[in-house]
Amino acid sequence: MFDFRSLEVIHWDYWQRFSLPLDTNIVTVVGPNGSGKTTLLDALRTLLTIDCAGNRDYKSYLRHNGKPFAWLRARVGNIPGPRGERPFFPLMDNEVTLAVRIQKKGGEWQRQYAVMGGDVSVDEIEARGDWLGLREYRVRLEGAGLSQAIRRVLTLEQGATDKLCQLPPKALLELVFDVFGDKTVLDDYQRARNEQAEADREQHGLEHQLSLIGVSLQETEGRVRSWQEWDALGRERTELVADVLPRTELAELHAAIRGARPQLLGLKRKCRDLSQRDVELDQRLHALDANEEHLRGEQKLADGTRQQAQRQLDEARRAYTENEVLLKQELRLREQVAAQDGADHDAQGRVLIDARSQLARLQGEEARLREELSTLTAQLGAWRRGQRYTPEFEQTFRRALDDAGIGHSMLSEIVEISEPRWQAAVEAVLAGYRHVVLLDHPRDREAAWRLGEQHRYKHFVVAERAPTTAPTRGSLLEVVDFNAAAPEWLLRQLDRIRRVDDVAEGSKLGKEQDWITPQGYFRERRGGRHLGVDDVYFGSAARERQLREGEARLQRIEEQLHALTDQRKQCQQQASDAENLLRGANASGQLADRADEFAAAHEAQASLQDDVQRCADSYAAADSHYEAVREKRQQNSRQRDNEAREHKQTQQQLADSTRQFSQFRNEQIDRLKAFRHKRSHVRPGKRNRQAMAELRERYESPAAARREIERIERRLNEGHWESDAGCVPLRDKLAGDHEGLKQDLVRRRQHLERAARITSEARAAYLNVLRNTVKRYARNLKILAELAGIGVEVELPELSNEDLALASAGLNVRFEFDKKGWIGMDDGEASGGQQVMKSLLLLVALMRDEDRPGGFVFIDEPFAHLDIFNIDKVGAFLKSTRAQYILTTPATHNINVFQPSDLTLVTSKRRPGATWAQPLAVLRRRTEAA
Numbered sequence: 001m002f003d004f005r006s007l008e009v010i011h012w013d014y015w016q017r018f019s020l021p022l023d024t025n026i027v028t029v030v031g032p033n034g035s036g037k038t039t040l041l042d043a044l045r046t047l048l049t050i051d052c053a054g055n056r057d058y059k060s061y062l063r064h065n066g067k068p069f070a071w072l073r074a075r076v077g078n079i080p081g082p083r084g085e086r087p088f089f090p091l092m093d094n095e096v097t098l099a100v101r102i103q104k105k106g107g108e109w110q111r112q113y114a115v116m117g118g119d120v121s122v123d124e125i126e127a128r129g130d131w132l133g134l135r136e137y138r139v140r141l142e143g144a145g146l147s148q149a150i151r152r153v154l155t156l157e158q159g160a161t162d163k164l165c166q167l168p169p170k171a172l173l174e175l176v177f178d179v180f181g182d183k184t185v186l187d188d189y190q191r192a193r194n195e196q197a198e199a200d201r202e203q204h205g206l207e208h209q210l211s212l213i214g215v216s217l218q219e220t221e222g223r224v225r226s227w228q229e230w231d232a233l234g235r236e237r238t239e240l241v242a243d244v245l246p247r248t249e250l251a252e253l254h255a256a257i258r259g260a261r262p263q264l265l266g267l268k269r270k271c272r273d274l275s276q277r278d279v280e281l282d283q284r285l286h287a288l289d290a291n292e293e294h295l296r297g298e299q300k301l302a303d304g305t306r307q308q309a310q311r312q313l314d315e316a317r318r319a320y321t322e323n324e325v326l327l328k329q330e331l332r333l334r335e336q337v338a339a340q341d342g343a344d345h346d347a348q349g350r351v352l353i354d355a356r357s358q359l360a361r362l363q364g365e366e367a368r369l370r371e372e373l374s375t376l377t378a379q380l381g382a383w384r385r386g387q388r389y390t391p392e393f394e395q396t397f398r399r400a401l402d403d404a405g406i407g408h409s410m411l412s413e414i415v416e417i418s419e420p421r422w423q424a425a426v427e428a429v430l431a432g433y434r435h436v437v438l439l440d441h442p443r444d445r446e447a448a449w450r451l452g453e454q455h456r457y458k459h460f461v462v463a464e465r466a467p468t469t470a471p472t473r474g475s476l477l478e479v480v481d482f483n484a485a486a487p488e489w490l491l492r493q494l495d496r497i498r499r500v501d502d503v504a505e506g507s508k509l510g511k512e513q514d515w516i517t518p519q520g521y522f523r524e525r526r527g528g529r530h531l532g533v534d535d536v537y538f539g540s541a542a543r544e545r546q547l548r549e550g551e552a553r554l555q556r557i558e559e560q561l562h563a564l565t566d567q568r569k570q571c572q573q574q575a576s577d578a579e580n581l582l583r584g585a586n587a588s589g590q591l592a593d594r595a596d597e598f599a600a601a602h603e604a605q606a607s608l609q610d611d612v613q614r615c616a617d618s619y620a621a622a623d624s625h626y627e628a629v630r631e632k633r634q635q636n637s638r639q640r641d642n643e644a645r646e647h648k649q650t651q652q653q654l655a656d657s658t659r660q661f662s663q664f665r666n667e668q669i670d671r672l673k674a675f676r677h678k679r680s681h682v683r684p685g686k687r688n689r690q691a692m693a694e695l696r697e698r699y700e701s702p703a704a705a706r707r708e709i710e711r712i713e714r715r716l717n718e719g720h721w722e723s724d725a726g727c728v729p730l731r732d733k734l735a736g737d738h739e740g741l742k743q744d745l746v747r748r749r750q751h752l753e754r755a756a757r758i759t760s761e762a763r764a765a766y767l768n769v770l771r772n773t774v775k776r777y778a779r780n781l782k783i784l785a786e787l788a789g790i791g792v793e794v795e796l797p798e799l800s801n802e803d804l805a806l807a808s809a810g811l812n813v814r815f816e817f818d819k820k821g822w823i824g825m826d827d828g829e830a831s832g833g834q835q836v837m838k839s840l841l842l843l844v845a846l847m848r849d850e851d852r853p854g855g856f857v858f859i860d861e862p863f864a865h866l867d868i869f870n871i872d873k874v875g876a877f878l879k880s881t882r883a884q885y886i887l888t889t890p891a892t893h894n895i896n897v898f899q900p901s902d903l904t905l906v907t908s909k910r911r912p913g914a915t916w917a918q919p920l921a922v923l924r925r926r927t928e929a930a
Helices: 037-047 058-062 122-128 134-143 148-154 161-166 169-179 182-340 345-384 392-403 420-433 442-455 488-496 503-507 539-583 587-593 595-679 689-698 702-718 727-788 803-808 832-847 868-880
Strands: 004-012 015-021 026-031 069-077 095-105 108-117 408-410 415-417 437-439 480-482 497-499 514-516 521-524 527-530 791-795 812-816 856-860 884-890 903-906 921-924
Touching: 004 037, 004 058, 015 921, 026 037, 037 058, 037 069, 037 095, 037 856, 037 884, 058 095, 058 108, 069 122, 095 122, 108 122, 108 134, 161 832, 169 182, 169 727, 169 812, 169 832, 182 595, 182 689, 182 702, 182 727, 345 539, 392 408, 392 437, 392 442, 415 420, 420 488, 420 497, 420 514, 437 442, 488 497, 727 791, 727 832, 812 832, 832 868
Parallel strands: 026 884, 026 903, 497 514, 856 884
Antiparallel strands: 004 015, 004 069, 069 095, 095 108, 408 437, 415 480, 514 521, 521 527, 791 812, 903 921
8 A cells, every 4th residue: 555745736726736745644634614724634535536525526725726736646655565566557667646537528427537657847748748537546546455444434524523423333354354455355246156147047038949949849749730731631531532432322222222222122013002092091081971861851850759758748747847836835825824824913923024134135136246247247158258358447448449440469369388387477577557558569669559548548558579588497488379479578677676586595695596486485675575466367277277267266156156046936926925924915715716727737747747758758769869879970070080080191191101112212313313423433443342341341321421521621721720731841950959058958957057167166265364364353353452552342243155255244343542451443332532533543544564664644633532631541552553544633623643654744725805815834853852
């Protein structure tokens, strides 16, 4: 490391030109604030290509004086070290001149540097013109010992001397390695590791490229396989079309010709047998027709006899009934005579009133039942015709639509329920839509709505209809069939409802799902309720059920009417008898007047009864004879119908057989022609029996061969095939490239692993040098600490041959002041003076080198935080070391700061009105004789 001997500045800040001696170990720069102490240090930093302190740079010092150029020239030592090496080798002079010329060209400041042996003046340097660039100049300075770490130390700002102890252990260790030159070696090792990592990444990139080539190779192999399969399929298709299909068709024709012969013979025999059967049946039909005419005449005579016997029986029954009426009148008169003898007129009056009241009630009930019977009869008429019963308001509205010429139908007419189990559920949902009107044409909507408003029709009149789409599986629409277009909203509603067996199953569905049970319990977004209805209205099942229930109800009404009629007659009789008693009717006189009539009735009763019995026997015999004749004629008619059906079937079978025989005969002729034609196109060697048998084993029929052709064509058309044969040589080239790159990667991997092993082994060997460096620095610290009277402990780091361990290694240093206990580097327990002492120790230990003594340090106001005692202590410590120190201190400080200095430079402020500042005053300590 070199040291400064002198400094010359020209046009630097407000200094015009002067030279300063710096040929002592400790130089103190003193002056008031703002007088240029830091300016002097920044001049040295600029000469050494180091950044200025604070936010300043060298340009800010050049803009003050207005001059277009400035010079900084220093004379430094080039003393050989213990091993004979000089800092500025190959310059062999004991002193070397460092200079920088700063000029303003084109509005920009440019720097030019010079390193020359001996004490060379500014004029001579400019005359020689041997300039260096910034980068080359820095390399020369680094070769002389001005490392990057020393640069960082020399840029400490004013009052920041104590900041060095605030470095973390890792940064301190890196600084030590950097100062002692080991950082470069470590960087070289790291660079080698990075290069190996880059080579490894390149290896991975090549491996990725290998995988891409492999993927391309696989893709190309797939293309080759596709081309091979496509080519094989094409050849197979050509063979099937050109050879296999004609041969299979020939074999099929030959088999068809042989198989059709027995069928033709069978059809011929069948036609002959059916023709004979047709003649026999025709003869039998003529005989049955003649017998039918005879039996019709006999039935007509039997029917006349039966009707005559019926009339005689009816006449006898009429006479007998009239005679019975006379006898009943006689009996009633006799009962009245007996009643008149002790009749109670008040009781008879009450009987008359009760009888008439009961009669009025019965007549009202009978009228109600007859009205209900009339309505039910109309409904049954519609139901028996396959229609449905419509109420009056619907009939009225439909008549109005018909009169207006508006085509329409009812919703109930197009609905059928396919599953009877869900009849109640569908009826529940559609209960409100029973009378919905569906228009045939949407253009009639306005006229239909106008009629609906006029008739106050309370049900929907729908103009828009949509065809039924495929229902959702499990929906209510799935069990409803529409034989015409239905309202779209109704289709959506039915399709939205889910069919469930019970409420438990419905509860498992989501909250947004509508569902219904077979009993009609319906759940929607608003909740659940029972929608079941008592009657049914939709579908054929509803009409059949309504018909059954209507007929049963009709029978009940008729029975009730018969009972009411009997009760009404009885009440009428009671009222008539009571009225006759109350009016005093003479029943005895009537008996006397009609005695002969009643006597004749008694005498004729027996004979009339005999006549009725005799006529009934005659009618029974005539009816029995008529039924026998009628049954005989029906049997003949049924036999004739059976024979006629059989005759018709026989004729039809004969016609079909004749047509089939003719068709089969023509087909056989066509097959023979086709066989002769195809046989001429097949080589004789491939149409022998053995070859055809082998072909039939592989392909049973031409249809199988065509299916195979279709399958191959479908595969060729639907598949993505490679049709370019150039994929085969491309596959071979990619295979060669893949194999070559694979072998090259194996060799590169071997070389890379070998280089990594060598680098790792070399760095492991260099770890001993690093450990010696750390020990050397720890030894320097301890020696300096003994000079300063401070205790120091250095915790050596564990240095192992691992990237993470080396990157995280740090140097921990502890200090002890005045026997008050050990403290760390920056743990907050040290005072300001102790911080300065710690930083000075850490700093000077970096400079101390028994092999290469020298070096310099810039310390801006190191005594700013120290008391008098500590100032003396720091001064004594600085004198005990062999480094060069350039210190600054304000003029107001204690005079003890000058005690260690042999050379003092005094700065002063620029006088008011003066262009340039005064040069620095130089005070040199007088050397006393020993």
